[in-house]
Amino acid sequence: MRSQPHLVVVPPKLPPATSRLGYLRGAVASPVCVAVTLFAACIGIGYAGVLGAIVAAALVVVLGANASRYHRVRRYLDEQDRAQSRAKRHCRRLRQVRRTSPARMRHYDELRVMVDEIERLDETEAARFELQDLLDHFVRLALSHQRCVDALRLSGADALPAPMPCETTRSSRRSDIIQRRIRHRDECVRRMAQITDEIEGIDQLVRLIAQRTACPGFDLELDREIDRRLWELDEVDAAMHQLSA
Numbered sequence: 001m002r003s004q005p006h007l008v009v010v011p012p013k014l015p016p017a018t019s020r021l022g023y024l025r026g027a028v029a030s031p032v033c034v035a036v037t038l039f040a041a042c043i044g045i046g047y048a049g050v051l052g053a054i055v056a057a058a059l060v061v062v063l064g065a066n067a068s069r070y071h072r073v074r075r076y077l078d079e080q081d082r083a084q085s086r087a088k089r090h091c092r093r094l095r096q097v098r099r100t101s102p103a104r105m106r107h108y109d110e111l112r113v114m115v116d117e118i119e120r121l122d123e124t125e126a127a128r129f130e131l132q133d134l135l136d137h138f139v140r141l142a143l144s145h146q147r148c149v150d151a152l153r154l155s156g157a158d159a160l161p162a163p164m165p166c167e168t169t170r171s172s173r174r175s176d177i178i179q180r181r182i183r184h185r186d187e188c189v190r191r192m193a194q195i196t197d198e199i200e201g202i203d204q205l206v207r208l209i210a211q212r213t214a215c216p217g218f219d220l221e222l223d224r225e226i227d228r229r230l231w232e233l234d235e236v237d238a239a240m241h242q243l244s245a
Contacts, residue, residue: 020068026077027068028061036060089132093139100146108142111135111203114210121213129209138202145195148188155181 027033037060044056067073090112097108115135119126126132 023068023074023077026081027064027073030064030077030080033060033064036064086132089136093135096139097142100142104142104146107199107203108135108138111138111206114206118206118210118213125209125213129205131206131209134202134206138199141195141199141202145192145199148192148195152185152188155185 037057040056040060041053044052044054046052048055068077093108097105112135115126115131118131
């Protein structure tokens, strides 16, 4: 089958593999291990002083390091690492989007909630469409749109004066500058329209993916269970009719 032009199949991004040392460090530095270590140290210092606290803490650290070999512990550490990465990206995007308007901040928050719900329902689908990267792109577009708005407002482009009718050297220079400003304003307005269209496209795409993810899969054999029971009822009625004949 011939491939269509201008279409590229992008495989879903897989999370980077964590080394054994990384799992070991994550298990020992996890809040659960730290809390248990402090609790064991308190018990040890109560029974055997400082030496008991050191021995108890070392024992808990060794147990935590050995626990890092289990798949369940590693899966938990991977989930925590992904959650921390998402939180860092959200904080970075939030700092950027705060430089825009309150309406744009609400728009971003709405899309982020939908992306979080998609990742909760189907993490593979969210990774395939790279929704976190799409939110980064949304924030960059929002910043560019806000810069265009600020440029038009600060330069007073909405109230450009009309060119002077007389053709002196000074007025012709002023008229040329005004024409340049008008051309730049029109270009800025066109760029804002393009950015707005791209932002709306991102919004519709995220809503479509959320709709597809939330909707259950369509089973083509939904009627089989009902048809089978109806057939059994017909067989029972036929058998009873033969017995009563």
